[in-house]
Amino acid sequence: MTMQMVRELGEAAHLAARALALVVPEVKNRALMAIADALWNGRAEILSANEIDLAEARLQHHSSAVLDRLALDERRIEKMAAGVRQVAALSDPVGEITRMWPRPNGLLVGRMRVPLGVIGVIYEARPGVTADAAALCLKSGNAVILKGGREAIRSNRVISSLLADAAMGSGLPKGCVAFIDSVDREAVTHLLQLSGLVDLIIPRGGEELIRAVQRTSTIPILAHDKGLxxxxxxxxxxxxxxxxxxxxxxxxxxxxxxxxxxxxxxxxxxxxxxxxxxxxxxxxxxxxxxxxxxxxxxxxxxxxxxxxxxxxxxxxxxxxxxxxxxxxxxxxxxxxxxxxxxxxxxxxxxxxxxxxxxxxxxxxxxxxxxxxTDGGEFGMGAEMGISTQKLHARGPVGLTELTCEKFIVMGDGQVRDSTK
Amino acid sequence: MTMQMVRELGEAAHLAARALALVVPEVKNRALMAIADALWNGRAEILSANEIDLAEARLQHHSSAVLDRLALDERRIEKMAAGVRQVAALSDPVGEITRMWPRPNGLLVGRMRVPLGVIGVIYEARPGVTADAAALCLKSGNAVILKGGREAIRSNRVISSLLADAAMGSGLPKGCVAFIDSVDREAVTHLLQLSGLVDLIIPRGGEELIRAVQRTSTIPILAHDKGLxxxxxxxxxxxxxxxxxxxxxxxxxxxxxxxxxxxxxxxxxxxxxxxxxxxxxxxxxxxxxxxxxxxxxxxxxxxxxxxxxxxxxxxxxxxxxxxxxxxxxxxxxxxxxxxxxxxxxxxxxxxxxxxxxxxxxxxxxxxxxxxxTDGGEFGMGAEMGISTQKLHARGPVGLTELTCEKFIVMGDGQVRDSTK
Structure with a gap:
């Protein structure tokens, strides 16, 4: 994929994100339920793509750990769909006023939770991440750009197109689920240059992937580093x-x-x-x-x-x-x-x-x-991974951690006098 | 300053940060009061260094805006000291349990506010930032590495040494206020490579400074971008x-x-x-x-x-x-x-x-x-600047925004059964 193609995905996602930020919870939840249904109804298509991925991975002599992560079956697709329904059932973080307080001059100052914008998720062999990551991003009002591992490219292609179609069909803005349909590493490099269009990069994978992303990205990162x-x-x-x-x-x-x-x-x-x-x-x-x-x-x-x-x-x-x-x-x-x-x-x-x-x-x-150490076990619902960094989010990354808080201020004509 | 020298400052700050994170509020506040006194008592020394900075800046034909930002007088030093005392009076964010909730298995899960670690602050002509930034970092339990603009190097040298001496004299760990005593740009580049030692870089200054830091840094940034x-x-x-x-x-x-x-x-x-x-x-x-x-x-x-x-x-x-x-x-x-x-x-x-x-x-x-739009006006106390990014902190950056939350979990023998 050329830089130009990746940039176009980014621009579409950026536009979609502005619209998605204002979509009411009901519509987002309906879209997630439609996505869950689409995954289950599309299981034959997913499984046959997955079989080719698996055959190819065996030919490449990938380890049994990689093969296990890559492999899908009906049970795993059912779990995938159930995971998306679970996300739909979580309470919506967007628009929450986390605090509001009065100032002596009569201003009311508060903090409102809003989506981050566009989130790029870079991951490895596990095709289940595709549905997972997309569901969490959409529910929190963020557009998502998915870039999975080369081993799972066929599975991910089918899954992400089911996701995108179901999302659009349910009234979510076009471009809010983007998939980088490419196995070359260049495409990741292009994605990491889209600062101004992409607001956050979440690398999910081994140490090597994380280091590479940290070295290259001009976009802020939420890193799930190793666990020792x-x-x-x-x-x-x-x-x-x-x-x-x-x-x-x-x-x-x-x-x-x-x-x-x-x-x-x-x-x-x-x-x-x-x-x-x-x-x-x-x-x-x-x-x-x-x-x-x-x-x-x-x-x-x-x-x-x-x-x-x-x-x-x-x-x-x-x-x-x-x-x-x-x-x-x-x-x-x-x-x-x-x-x-x-x-x-x-x-x-x-x-x-x-x-x-x-x-x-x-x-x-x-x-x-x-x-x-897990978002579900901590009662946060599903998680996007576990952050080992200190900035923005530490530990399990749930829906709330995919948002930020802006200040809102309500007045009735207050002005500031700097001479005082 | 060579890479080795900057790295040594970073290592000392990293060590200091571990100790500083555990210092009780009383000791930190005493240190801040001592710093305020030291600034006021050292005003003659500060002002004579500032005079040389100003004379040099005039020779270099800096704009009147730069000269105004650079210039100190007794009133400004008094304000600087008052600012530090104000920070001492703010409530201490470290150790705060922001939430705690029970899980069905009896685990208590909570979130505890802790310092970020080491914060590098890169700024331009205003020498008042030196005291300001250091006070906010110390109060929030963070070690600080200061890198001011070349125009103010003599003023900053005096101020930061007053700060470091007063901090150490009050029982804060050695190395918790570090100053990069250098006017070359290389020193900044070195600082931005200290990932693993420095946890956050805060660039305070014009667009050019911010862009340069964003391009070079391997450390997360809290950027105060332009205001349009x-x-x-x-x-x-x-x-x-x-x-x-x-x-x-x-x-x-x-x-x-x-x-x-x-x-x-x-x-x-x-x-x-x-x-x-x-x-x-x-x-x-x-x-x-x-x-x-x-x-x-x-x-x-x-x-x-x-x-x-x-x-x-x-x-x-x-x-x-x-x-x-x-x-x-x-x-x-x-x-x-x-x-x-x-x-x-x-x-x-x-x-x-x-x-x-x-x-x-x-x-x-x-x-x-x-x-x-100001930390003081919003009732957050003093501020480190105003973040225009979405990750970690948006808007005025106060004490709380210089910390992060870790999860704490208290059990009485709970184990997890993945087969369930």
Whole structure:
């Protein structure tokens, strides 16, 4: 796709966004329900496109993880449609007056939530993201430009055209769901140059994608970076609880960003705790890479290299370290954590409070699994991803995080006198 | 300054920020009071440095506007110190739990306000920004790296060293107020490469500075762009009120970003309104550049060129356009406004509501002067500038906007079952 073609998509989306910002909730919700129906009714078409994508991916010898992310079946399409209906059911953030206050001169000053405008979503193999991302953007009043991974191009082409047709057919402005139908990387570069037309870029994918986008984009980014999550088992912790939480954080779904990658254990509880948890994790197929003190307590563990403390395995592998103090655990997290989610298991109230305050991450947990780091689990409804940056939104990105607040001011003739 | 030197400042600030984030309000406030005292007690030193800056600027034939921004006197230093004391008196945003809600599984999920980390502030001739910016950053728990304009280098050097000494002397961590003591542009480029150490860059200055920072920075930016503000006088508006508001928006302080640059007048009221407001503005020394319909109604006005509708004069110049409808006014604002502040003068309730909803700007006014676009006037206390971007903060940037919210989650052993 040439720069000119991408720019035209951007201009159409920009125009559409102005109109979409003013569409009432009922119309947006009706469009989302129509989109859900269109996905389900178009499942045969989606699945046959997906089959070709899968065949091609197998020919390219993609990993089983990629193939799994790419593959669709009726159940997954049903889930996709259900996800869109769920978004329709969420309350509409647009137009909400979050606060309003009077000034001594009689002015009423308030803050009104409004859409961001046009959101570019750049993602990888998962075709489900196409419907997801579009639904969240439309509901929050934003036009969306979708750019999926090359592996899923045929699936995404079908899905996005079902989305766009259903949206337009329900009265949403033309151009509000755009799809960059291209497998070359140039197209992404073009998209990232559309500042003034595109208001936000959300890269959803691996570290490499994010870095590339950060280097190139002239548009603000909401980055979902890697998840290097720790669980710290404190001195005096309930070790049964600690075992459940640590096991869950590692094993429940090891391939996702909120899974635990490093376990930190206070030296006082390590002799009792480590043999138990390591045994249980190993039974579940987890490879343990331990610090010297861990290896002294449990036999037959490989040694953790320096690089292990900074590695997001996304797999059944865990690095384990014995620490001498709460402070050492917090310092280790500050040095190696990715700022996504961090947990402490403790029975001590003041250390729980300190952990909440002192650990700088999108989500900080006391006595719960980092696996809960999720918009749905937090009660925010569906999510666009999890932001590891500090600006604009941190942690799960829901509908609200796809809007911004403008000031509104109501007066009856007030003027300002600078000489006063 | 070499890259290595700037990086060292960044590393020190990064370390300082971790400590500063945990400093209690009392200590921060004591430090701010000490800073205010230090500024006042150091006034002789500041003024003699400022005199050399001024002499140099005169030699370089800088404009009187630059000289005015650069010049300090006892009154301005007193105001600077008073500004810092005012910031000390504001309520501390750090640690605030903005919301907390229970989940069905017993988890308590909340949002806690925390500092951003390290903020780099890049500004131009005004040495008062040095104290201002530092006070706002410190109060919100952020370390600050200051990079002022070359014209004010001697004044800024003295001021920032007074700030840093007073901060450290009051128990704030070393390195929390850093000053890039350099007049070369390379130093800015170095600063903009410190992603991972610096969390936010705030460029305060002209369009050229902002564009350069946007092009170069790998760090997120909070941009204070230009202000191209409109006042639209609606059909049926109270013309006495309209005259007061328009006159104030243009004349009260024409050199600032929230001053009006373009006046839009509905054709129904133009014949009555334009002669009055134009006469009064001309008496106040304002040059009027009108559209053809304006020139037909008032004699002796120069013609507005296309470029006038996109020009931020920052001076006693005003472009004036007669529009055929409310919709034309809103469309003109969408096409030419800079997203800072826009105002309508109207007696019609439904058009007032529509203007608030349909106009996309940081601050949207009904029946009041755009000159109120200011953190102080909005009741937010002092401000770091006015953001014209949509991400993170829009409109006046106060203390709250220099923080972010992380999620905190308190449980008693909850784990997640993905199979459910």
């Amino acid at each position: 999550c720790h669980t710290y088992v404190d001195e005096g912790a309930d070790l049964v609880m600690a075992e459940e939480i640590a096991f869950n954080a590692k094993v429940d779904r090891p391939g996702v960003c909120n899974a635990m990658e490093s376990l930190l254990v206070h030296e006082r509880v390590a002799p009792l705790f480590l043999p138990r948890i390591v045994g249980r994790l190993q039974e579940a197929g987890v490879e343990i890479r331990g610090c010297p003190r861990t290896r002294a307590l449990v036999q037959g563990i490989v040694s953790a290299a320096e690089v292990d403390w900074d590695t997001e395995y996304l797999d059944l592998i865990l690095s384990v370290k014995v620490v001498g103090s709460f402070e050492e655990a917090v310092a280790h997290i500050a040095a190696h954590g990715s700022g996504l989610a961090e947990a402490i298991v403790t029975a001590d109230h003041s250390r729980a409070m300190r952990f909440l305050r002192e650990v700088d991450a999108g989500a900080v947990f006391v006595n719960a699994s980092t696996r809960f | 503000c409109h006042t639209y006088v609606d059909e049926g508006a109270d013309l006495v009120m309209a005259e007061e508001i328009a006159f104030n928006a243009k004349v009260d302080r024409p050199g600032v970003c929230n001053a009006m640059e373009s006046l839009l007048v509905h054709e129904r009221v133009a014949p009555l309104f334009l002669p009055r407001i134009v006469g009064r503005l001309q008496e106040a020394g304002v040059e009027i550049r009108g559209c053809p319909r304006t020139r037909a109604l008032v004699q002796g006005i120069v013609s507005a060129a296309e470029v006038d509708w996109d020009t931020e004069y920052l001076d006693l110049i005003l472009s004036v356009k007669v529009v055929g409808s409310f919709e034309e006014a809103v469309a003109h604002i969408a096409a030419h406004g800079s997203g800072l502040a826009e105002a309508i003068v109207t007696a019609d309730h439904s058009r007032a509501m529509r203007f608030l909803r349909e106009v996309d700007a940081g601050a949207v006014f009904v029946n009041a002067s755009t000159r109120f």
